[in-house]
Amino acid sequence: MMRQYLTLRIGPAIHFPIRLRPALMMLALIILLGIGTLYSLRLGSTDLSMSDVIRWLMSWHDADPETSAIMILRWPRIIVAILAGAMIATSGYLLQVVARNGLADPGLLGISQGGMAAVVLGVAVFGLSPAWLAWAGLAGGFATAFFVMALAYRLSSSTGLILVGLAVGIVLSAAIEIIMVRGGILQFARWLAWSHGSLTSVSVGGAGMVAIWAAVLLPMALIASGQMMPLLLGHEQAAGIGASPRRLSLFLTMIAAALAAPIVAVVGPIAFLGLIAGHIARALVGERPAEVMPVTMLCGALILLIADTAGRTLFLPVIVPAGILVSIAGVLTFLIAARLSPSSR
């Protein structure tokens, strides 16, 4: 008889028992992500051969100068597409579990707008340098998350969180518009370019910053996913079996805000991804957070990578921002996943 569980061990203390289906899904997604990354490195305005890409990967510092010159423009955005996709997707899934509402994502709860407002305020009013923008975004995201959660707990309903988040998001969006309009046409042009969620302006420094945040936060989210199961039962039932749902919800919301903030600062808002990746992951592997979380990360990474690669290769000479294409790619992927899910058959 076939074994139903695999155990993922991280050190002596952390063990993740994973069912075979999710393990196979993860493997398939990792393979797809690897293939997608190779093709993303190959494709662009100047196409490279796969052997050029492999040679560049094998001899990073000693590669052909022409290939290196192209890659210095290409690899930072690919790294950020993968990491940002995983981070936004994780952020969305965490919020969906906390809110017990499948519609939650960083944009819908106002966290993205909080981060954006802080970034915009930092640039337009305080003239912050790019190195400080992620921290500004983080402060804005945290502050908004605290505010939204505090208000929503007073309403004591899961839909309350969404409604409060929506209202706060609308107010913050209006505040951003006011700051932009007051800043003149130059500022408005910058805002417009940034608000589309494009990876074009990602530099090596930006990729490094996102990588540091991802290295800290994604493992935290993975570890936290092992504790999230009781939240699916609702706060009262979770408390009844000895969990601390309020403390855990607050902690997860803070991680969700921290995951979204650096992406907003570096890339701009990527709408819809946080909503869709969790849905796809659940359709693929079921409801267990410890299994859904890694699949969500991989789905988010794959969607943003495909959207960015398509945006910079399919419509040349026009480069379409990933933020626009991710919505289209997200909807298509969502429809396919819904079609393939067992419940639709």
Add this chain to the structure above:
Amino acid sequence: MRLISKFVLAAALAFTSPAVAREVTDHGGNTVTVPDAPQRILSLHDWTLTVMTKELGAALIASAGRLAPDGDTFIRGARELFGLNFDQIALASIHGKPDLERIRSLKPDLIVANIGDYGALREQLSTIAPTLMFDAENGSKPFDLYSEYAGWIGRDARFDELKAAYDKRIADAREKLPKTLTSGTYAAILANERDGTLTILKEYGVQTSVLDDLGMGRTTLAQSVPAGQSRMTIGAELIGDIDADLIVTSYLPETGETPDSIFAALSRIAPGYEAFLRAYEAKRILSFSRYETYPPSFRGADIFLDTLAASFE
């Protein structure tokens, strides 16, 4: 033998003129080392940088362009003023949708870009070639910006020639145009039907440059535009404050607008405006093609002066 080859090499180096470079501080405050006489300039803003580079006769190899509704690409401003198209130079990117790999493949030795659209890309662009950031709307007078830009790309002498011819043209126009006009005030505006507002322009390409140089005064409203900015948006109910002898505006031919579109726009956003504007009563509301009069160019200034003279014949 080795000594002889060293001597030959030293002699060759002595007779080879070194690659001259200068340091330029751009509008982003960045000090950039640029070629003294760049041979492959790539412009990322068509109706300011491409127009100026073309008019100065510098070595322009590529420009950002716009996508027409039929899918064709064109160079806004430079097409109208100089007939420049993408058969003559390469397409660097579609405006606002930069393609860094395409830009790199064109092998520029100098990239010029507007800070509003490309400020965030400076680091990446600088890995391709020295990159200068230009701000057309920092509140400076357009021809002062043009003069500064000519210095950046080593074309000061050509700018001085063009400026001298322009100064002569202005002196002639001042003689020919009615004194009641040149001693009066003007307002440069845009009517925004989208949100029912008016934009008061403090500096707007050749429109404001030529009228300032003719000796016309500014309205109080135009003088209240904040320092460091070139424009200000006001509600249409303040239209009566545009108390000028001459009102100039512009239209976009590409969207089907004509010189008369301004009157329809004003009627929609400020019904009854005719009763508030002295310039309307005196038939002194003039509308120009934005493609010809927004770019800072002496060719555009000539077109503007021709139209102005024809209106007052």
